[in-house]
Amino acid sequence: MSKSHHDRTHHVKKATGKGDPQCFKGEAGPPKFKVGDHVRIKDLPDLFYTRCQVYTRGAPCTVAALVYESPAAEDEAWDNTDKPEWFYSLIFRQKDLWPDYPEAYANDTVETELSERWLEKA
Amino acid sequence: MNASSKNDTNAENGEHMVDLTPIALLETIRSHGRVWGELAAQYGVTNPDPPWKVNLEATCDALSAEACALPLLERRSEEDELSASLYSNVPFPERQLLALAHSMIKRGLVDEKELASRMKQVHDRLTSA
């Protein structure tokens, strides 16, 4: 993995007294998805850096909440904070992640957050 | 493919995050150093963690947050890989410390010889009082 070298001076100024991710509030524009939407995780290339876990890729899920606005981890690792995105809390049925998950526990779920670029309408 | 991160996947495919070649200085510490659990039992100390643990944690955070010489995620991935291989028999947090020193030497942030001579100085200072 390549190294990312951060100049944090700019970030410190922006985030001090507000917090991160709070400092990006209002910068992402209108969200594409809303609570209750059925979506699917795109399998985007991630040659350099990502926080999108392999187990979610291609899987269907439901938007549980719009949680905050922030640059995507994939951009922020390179100090690119120009385009904040909406982050969504997403709920996956275990059965949709692992087809052999026991039927007796059909309502077990995994919840995790991803930025808008990873989502498409299911 | 793996359920965890890309990093795990890479490791299992034989692509390592970190050079796993043993480092002589750290091998000596690994095999001869007395770990906290042993010392605490011998001296009847009940604190579950060695007093230096908090300093180690501060060093790890400062390395990532200040000049970003060793970003947190990279250090943690390397620590995981080293903990499962070279240092698998070392308890925590001694293992975290060896992994940190290993990552720093392999990245050229410190030099093995320089670290050995600094350790000798520190040891003399601590035992001369």
Place this chain on the structure above:
Amino acid sequence: MAKKPTEGEHGHRPPAPMVDEVSDFEVLEMAVRELAIEKGLFSAEDHRRWTEYMDTLGPLPAARLVAKAWLDPAYKKLAVTDGVKASLQVGIDWVNSMPTNFGTPSDYCNLRVLEDTPKLKHVVVCTLCSCYPRPILGQSPEWYRTPNYRRRLVRWPRQVLAEFGLQLPPDVDVRVEDSNQKSRFIVLPMRPAGTEGWTEDQLAEIVTRDCLIGVAVPKPGVTANAKRPVHPAVHPVHHDH
């Protein structure tokens, strides 16, 4: 964390036992730190600031948040809607506090409090590394950092919980919260029976770190985390799509 020496019966402090031996690990830690400072990777002042911060951390504020939420429905509502604001009432300011005043890569300022119900049990993991709500819960335990826990919890949550001694009936759904972006999570477990009339202090005592991660549930009389041996990952996980 270090135990504070307690006053003896006659008002004097019993001598605290000390390790009278310099270990190679202690020397290595100091040598690494000194060289890092000399090379400008961070300053001595940075290190002091981080050490002070580490020293303030522990699980008590999160335990108190849960106890307060059990006693006060309005506070509970605040906790589940705005964890950062609710933290202020237990003395934790996620935003305006040392060491950075804006959260660090490991301590972003977005706490979410996950409320268990009679039909839903939450449990927290970070499959990516070991993201953890340090400002309000302290340093993560070693098992939380291991690939064993991180890989297996998402795939076999009920088996992993059973290893912690938590057997859940099929009519309780398990929700694994994978904390790998900017939110950090604590679990607000169900208040157990047998605690009627208890004070906030009494309630906070049974909300252990493990209850706040979600691998245990509070029980009257249980105020400590169970010891847990750390094993290497035994089941590498295979992905199906």
